[in-house]
Amino acid sequence: MVFYLLVIFNRQGKCLFTMECNKRRTKKGKPEQEQKLMFGLLHSLKSFVNRITPRPLDQLESEPLNSFVTKGYKLHYFETLSGLRFVLTTDPTVGNLQELLRSVYALYVEYVSKNPLYQVGDSVDCQLFVSKLSEYMRAHPNFG
Amino acid sequence: MASLQTARSHAKAGEAIWAKMDKISAELFAMTYGAIVVQLLKDFEDVETVNVELEKMGYNIGMRLVDEFLAKSAIVSCHNFRETAEVIGKIAFKMFLGTTAEITNWSTDSRQFSLLVGDNPLIDFVELPPAYRDLVFCNLLCGVIRGALEMVQLKVECEFVRDVLRGDEVSEIRVRLLEILQEQYQEEE
Numbered sequence: 001m002v003f004y005l006l007v008i009f010n011r012q013g014k015c016l017f018t019m020e021c022n023k024r025r026t027k028k029g030k031p032e033q034e035q036k037l038m039f040g041l042l043h044s045l046k047s048f049v050n051r052i053t054p055r056p057l058d059q060l061e062s063e064p065l066n067s068f069v070t071k072g073y074k075l076h077y078f079e080t081l082s083g084l085r086f087v088l089t090t091d092p093t094v095g096n097l098q099e100l101l102r103s104v105y106a107l108y109v110e111y112v113s114k115n116p117l118y119q120v121g122d123s124v125d126c127q128l129f130v131s132k133l134s135e136y137m138r139a140h141p142n143f144g
Numbered sequence: 145m146a147s148l149q150t151a152r153s154h155a156k157a158g159e160a161i162w163a164k165m166d167k168i169s170a171e172l173f174a175m176t177y178g179a180i181v182v183q184l185l186k187d188f189e190d191v192e193t194v195n196v197e198l199e200k201m202g203y204n205i206g207m208r209l210v211d212e213f214l215a216k217s218a219i220v221s222c223h224n225f226r227e228t229a230e231v232i233g234k235i236a237f238k239m240f241l242g243t244t245a246e247i248t249n250w251s252t253d254s255r256q257f258s259l260l261v262g263d264n265p266l267i268d269f270v271e272l273p274p275a276y277r278d279l280v281f282c283n284l285l286c287g288v289i290r291g292a293l294e295m296v297q298l299k300v301e302c303e304f305v306r307d308v309l310r311g312d313e314v315s316e317i318r319v320r321l322l323e324i325l326q327e328q329y330q331e332e333e
């Protein structure tokens with residue numbers, strides 16, 4: 001049960017923040033390319049989900065896309081109404097992490113968006129956010 | 145009937161979040177805001193420019209405030225603009241200003257409404273001298289609404305059409321929906 005990678009995108013697909021929680025496999029290609037692929041995939045997946053759904057999704061309380069699982073990892077997804085996307089990849093056996101991603105959003109609000117020197121849409125470079133975040137993630141039972 | 149119920153639940157949600165928010169002294173809040181406006185008047189020496197500047201400052205605040213609002217209210221997406229208006233007046237105003245705003249004067253196409261701001265903590269100690277008759281003292285609020293709504297893909301225009309500071313009975317902010325923005329993402333080849 002481990003966390004791998006946390007990524008935050010904005011609505012335009014810009015990667016605002018990444019954090020590697022545990023050493024992963026050897027790297028293939030540049031991280032920028034990986035982020036672009038990831039955002040593209042999520043974007044397409046979301047529109048795919050909307051397209052094939054048997055009932056209209058705006059009637060549903062929860063988000064249409066929460067996570068998907070592959071053999072190697074599980075990807076958890078949380079999108080805010082303001083267009084921020086929180087993505088966390090973990091070991092495939094991990095359960096529902098919507099609550100965790102909401103808490104990461106709460107930390108983002110507290111230490112990023114309330115920081116007057118942070119410009120909305122810029123990459124997140126707030127030391128306090130990073131330290132609070134890793135503290136929070138480390139305390140989570142699934143961190144390993 | 146259904147809308148009456150949602151209106152009540154919005155008011156209730158507003159109360160509940162207000163109870164959880166950190167509070168500051170209303171005087172400190174009002175005096176700080178007053179000091180900012182006065183400084184702007186000194187810096188720009190022109191009331192019209194100050195109005196514009198206040199709106200811009202509000203816009204920048206709104207863009208970041210929206211995330212605090214969404215994170216703390218855990219609200220789900222509104223079905224229509226009418227619901228959005230209720231959420232602003234009953235939840236967002238309560239959450240950040242400790243007061244609610246009444247929603248009225250809907251245009252027939254449901255794209256324009258007015259917020260009647262009853263008890264506005266920003267103007268507790270304010271009287272406009274004749275020289276500043278055209279100052280829209282609380283124009284920051286218009287900017288906040290515009291900035292916050294833009295982040296949830298609603299492009300609006302916002303202005304004070306009535307203002308107690310300028311002798312009206314009530315303060316009225318008019319909100320006009322200009323456009324619902326579409327998500328844009330170009331995949332690169």
